Amino acid sequence: MSGNRDLFSENVELSELVLEKTNRAFEQIRKEDRIFMKQTGVRRKKWFQTQAAAAACVGLLAVSGVSAFAAIHHYWGSGMDGMLQASDSEQQSLTEDGVAKVYREDASYASYRVSDQGVTIAPETVIVDEHFAYLTFAISGYSPAEGEETGFESVSAYLGDDPQAEDAWVNVVGTMYDGETDRDGELVYMIEAQAADDQTSLLGKTLNVSFQGLGSAAQARIDNAVDGSWEFALPLSNVSAAEDIAVAQDVADSGFTMTSVRISPISIRVDYEVDEAPQLHEDELGIPEVTGVLLKDGTKITDLTGGGSVGYTDDAKTGAYQFTGFGQVIAVDEVAALLVSVAPQTQPVEIALDR
Amino acid sequence: MQSSETRILVKRAQRHDKDAFTELMQLYMKDMYRTAIAILMNEEDAADAMQDTILACWEKLHTLKNTAYFKTWMTRILINCCYDMLRAHPAHEDVELYEEPSVWDEYNLELKEAYAAVDERYRVPMELYYSQGFRIREIAELLSISQNTVKTWLSRGRKQLQKYYRDC
Numbered sequence: 001m002s003g004n005r006d007l008f009s010e011n012v013e014l015s016e017l018v019l020e021k022t023n024r025a026f027e028q029i030r031k032e033d034r035i036f037m038k039q040t041g042v043r044r045k046k047w048f049q050t051q052a053a054a055a056a057c058v059g060l061l062a063v064s065g066v067s068a069f070a071a072i073h074h075y076w077g078s079g080m081d082g083m084l085q086a087s088d089s090e091q092q093s094l095t096e097d098g099v100a101k102v103y104r105e106d107a108s109y110a111s112y113r114v115s116d117q118g119v120t121i122a123p124e125t126v127i128v129d130e131h132f133a134y135l136t137f138a139i140s141g142y143s144p145a146e147g148e149e150t151g152f153e154s155v156s157a158y159l160g161d162d163p164q165a166e167d168a169w170v171n172v173v174g175t176m177y178d179g180e181t182d183r184d185g186e187l188v189y190m191i192e193a194q195a196a197d198d199q200t201s202l203l204g205k206t207l208n209v210s211f212q213g214l215g216s217a218a219q220a221r222i223d224n225a226v227d228g229s230w231e232f233a234l235p236l237s238n239v240s241a242a243e244d245i246a247v248a249q250d251v252a253d254s255g256f257t258m259t260s261v262r263i264s265p266i267s268i269r270v271d272y273e274v275d276e277a278p279q280l281h282e283d284e285l286g287i288p289e290v291t292g293v294l295l296k297d298g299t300k301i302t303d304l305t306g307g308g309s310v311g312y313t314d315d316a317k318t319g320a321y322q323f324t325g326f327g328q329v330i331a332v333d334e335v336a337a338l339l340v341s342v343a344p345q346t347q348p349v350e351i352a353l354d355r
Numbered sequence: 356m357q358s359s360e361t362r363i364l365v366k367r368a369q370r371h372d373k374d375a376f377t378e379l380m381q382l383y384m385k386d387m388y389r390t391a392i393a394i395l396m397n398e399e400d401a402a403d404a405m406q407d408t409i410l411a412c413w414e415k416l417h418t419l420k421n422t423a424y425f426k427t428w429m430t431r432i433l434i435n436c437c438y439d440m441l442r443a444h445p446a447h448e449d450v451e452l453y454e455e456p457s458v459w460d461e462y463n464l465e466l467k468e469a470y471a472a473v474d475e476r477y478r479v480p481m482e483l484y485y486s487q488g489f490r491i492r493e494i495a496e497l498l499s500i501s502q503n504t505v506k507t508w509l510s511r512g513r514k515q516l517q518k519y520y521r522d523c
Contacts, residue, residue, distance in 0.1 A: 008486035012385050012463045015462040018388060022402070025409035026380075026409065028410065029377075029410070171417075343499055
């Protein structure tokens with residue numbers, strides 16, 4: 001290639017178009033609040049947990065009493081709508097079942113609102129399963145300037161009472177809902193929390209969330225308009241909507257046999273057996289991964305999954321697992337098959353779920 | 356393999372240091388561009404694929420287990436993004452819908468013209484091997500093909516490129 005080698009070594013010039021689009025990606029990342037942590041050094045903590053729990057019992061009784069006479073129409077809010085695209089009927093059933101909680105419906109809603117420096121933040125909707133929790137918070141008392149992207153200086157979270165504990169780890173991704181307001185004119189902040197490993201369940205745990213400093217995220221930093229702190233201790237539901245399905249099907253061209261599936265409206269865990277684990281190629285374990293679902297009506301939902309983890313369950317690598325979240329709420333009863341990717345750039349194979 | 360400085364950047368980026376991530380990706384911008392162009396042959400699509408790749412890398416960086424393989428890992432994501440775009444926009448191959456070249460396509464014209472003389476499937480291994488220093492084995496894994504196929508494609512690509520230069 002001596003005559004043509006210049007082609008491969010010559011310097012390329014990045015066009016303004018390329019720079020503009022890549023800079024847009026970097027800017028988007030800078031505006032995103034993402035913390036993987038067990039939080040330390042919490043400045044102030046408003047422990048209203050006990051009071052809220054007691055009030056919640058009263059609230060539950062009150063709501064139950066009302067529901068005997070008139071059904072409540074549950075609405076998750078525009079932020080959760082945008083994040084999980086749940087249908088109205090899914091919002092009703094998952095809230096009725098206790099999988100999702102709409103805080104505005106709680107008689108003790110006022111006790112969940114935290115105010116600092118004139119800005120009030122309150123949990124809006126929380127939906128949870130074993131591995132994932134999605135939360136939205138409504139923010140009032142802050143008016144972004146026209147065109148301003150709003151963000152927090154930091155958002156952090158941990159599970160349980162002790163932020164230093166090993167099981168306090170939780171992975172959290174958060175972002176402002178498109179910088180738009182909900183129907184009450186409030187900003188909405190969305191959080192996706194993910195269990196740190198496949199052995200940790202979020203169900204029944206207390207998720208502590210702390211927001212610090214609210215301001216303009218238009219630049220690579222937050223220009224603090226409000227130097228406040230808002231902290232929450234949210235008891236997560238212990239109700240699971242997951243369905244366990246025994247499978248026992250070989251995943252074609254992989255050497256893996258899918259043995260069981262635990263599928264909920266917002267995530268999935270699958271387990272495999274394998275006689276001989278594939279060679280590790282750089283970072284690829286070679287474990288098949290669920291990427292979508294096939295519904296009973298023939299609809300294929302591809303690119304459904306995100307986040308989570310894959311790995312082996314034992315040192316001998318005879319068992320493997322994957323858990324991953326869904327980008328939208330799924331009606332578990334309607335899932336006919338899983339779409340499983342065996343290798344990059346190949347079509348996913350279908351694994352039927354026979355109940 | 357990467358320099359120790361680069362691996363430190365990867366580790367800092369994995370701890371969600373946004374400045375480190377930006378600095379890290381900036382190191383590979385031109386390599387990303389060359390790979391994207393080799394597949395897409397279109398400035399706008401290449402820019403979109405690079406944008407998607409940056410976001411995907413940030414999203415998934417915590418899943419990278421061995422920081423030494425960051426570039427291979429990132430390149431795989433980029434290649435997947437590019438092929439996703441090709442699948443999503445098959446109109447590129449429809450002559451009637453073919454768009455006029457944009458002003459951006461004037462950039463790096465010599466590279467694009469030479470690549471246009473080489474089949475797409477040969478361009479990518481050539482770019483990865485001759486320009487970016489990937490090994491045959493690594494390219495085989497990146498493209499999910501055998502090492503012998505990589506060697507064959509490099510050989511055929513070389514011949515096509517030599518013919519192009521002879522005819523110029």
